[in-house]
Amino acid sequence: MRVATVDGLVTLFYDGSKELYNEKLYYKYIAVLDENGDLSGPNEDDVELLNLSEECKNYFRERLSWQQIIIVDGVTEIPAWTFYECYNIKRVIFANTVMRIEESAFLKCKSLVLIKLSVNLEYIGERAFGYCNLLSVFIPPSCGDIDREAFEDNKNLAILNVTQDAVLQGGRKVISSTELSKRCFVPFSDFSGAFNAWLKNINNGDQFALHRVCSSFKPTLDMIMNTMKEKGGPKAFKVENRIGITPSRYLNENPYVDVTEKEIIKKYIMQMVGEL
Template sequence: MTRAKRISIWAIALVGLMTVTSAAKAGDYDFKSKGVYYKKNGLSGAFSRVAKVVPEKASYPYYTADANKPTGDISIPRTVTERKALGFVDIPYIVTEIGDYAFYGCKGLKRMTIPSSVHRIGNEAFRECSWMTSVEVSGNGLRVIGDAAFAGCDHLERVNIPHGVTKIGRAAFDLCGNLEKLDIPSTVTAMGDNLIEDCDKLKTITVHWATPIDVPANAFSGSQNRITLKVPRGTEAAYRAHAVWGRFKVIEPTANEAVEASRIYTSDGALRLTLPSPEAVYIYGISGAMVKRLALPAGNHVQPLPAGIYVVRVGDAVAKVIVN
């Protein structure tokens, strides 16, 4: 065999290997709907099937071609249907997660809407979606925003972090150069480091804790000199005395807002309470009969209840809620 022929064979083999490596493998995703890829993710409760949004491929590069990447304005549905072949029953799935790397490098994304059924946005889920301008999260179902979830989204102008989120990962908004404000709810109990590195247009961060939580020393990447921290009225001294929050050059009270009041809402078949101070909680059925009386400390609480309509009283606050 000549040397030239051997080189040619090796080149063909290398091209074949690269093709196999870059192709999506069976099992990387289970089905596709309206340009978005989904992976079945087990059951929620006794009967509901759940799925998560995933990239086309499980390993980098996460898409085999730019033409396969989701683009434009995308609204993730609460329930997505796997279309079966003719003669088979279509199967619905509740979407509960935006998986790791789900939209990594999808530069054609413009606006994203996420339903209340989603409880986690994975690590690097939207990394380098550089032309995406806004993310709207519905309801209070979201609990976790993963590491570098929105890193490199340099045209992102607006993202709402809903009440109910408990963790924001490291570098979650790194290199979001057009983000101007960030509002962090009181339900957040943990934040990673370098949260807002190179967010050059960020002007204000608004928080709602009655007592400032501890965060990593470099959580704000040394940007405190140019960003205004807005806090509940009456808590300014506590924030100024804190080792990390106190580094903000300007700390001022949020207009017309005192310490956040109790929050009463339902999600995932349970009553959820956020209490700024210890409280007695009274839960009544629709008939008026007391169902439960609870003495709860300050913080976030989950109280499972049978499906139905309830009246909940916390201090002076009374709310009518529906548990599905």
């Protein structure tokens, strides 16, 4: 594993060669916090001021220094608790070899706003991204198993795109205490599959054709262009669906999209002018 600055962010290139979470050092830190009547998680000031061993200080200095994680090719699994309470991580980019993200792997990474998941991902564990700051998540079609509370308490999470085949364990609890959960009419006590059906069918209806294309995992330019022609051109980008999301927002927040809305509209107009 190595650390470098990428896009202005201190970046860890994670290769799985070292176990990053040290439970023994973590609980030594917690014990010192308790002695001082502090129940908060690790922060830079505490690490330097508290009576901690140099080993413990170095452990937390390192974890709090990371701002971006790039998972390198060859890694197939992110073990449980690996990046727990790494408060300053903003982005995580997964290699396409990753198939599993285990329990609490990124729990309480409270600065985390963007993840680009592996296109071969199969499983997201319980609370894997709980208490982060994700705004949108696009789950690859390969991922059929998302465990309970995987994205709980991402307060600003408004977009969670999953395929019709995905199984969300615990129903609505997958997104408890998020912006998206506020828009859902299915009660938390419901485990019958009603939440799964609601989430997967937000964009049903003929008027939402462009939403369905733009919110798909990896929409193509041709798919978008053809739908725009059917739905009235660029103005279709401004139509909100039943939870107040526009096709434009789906497009802009999808890390797998290769073209921008501006490029799409420019090409559409050029095609229309050429046909006149």
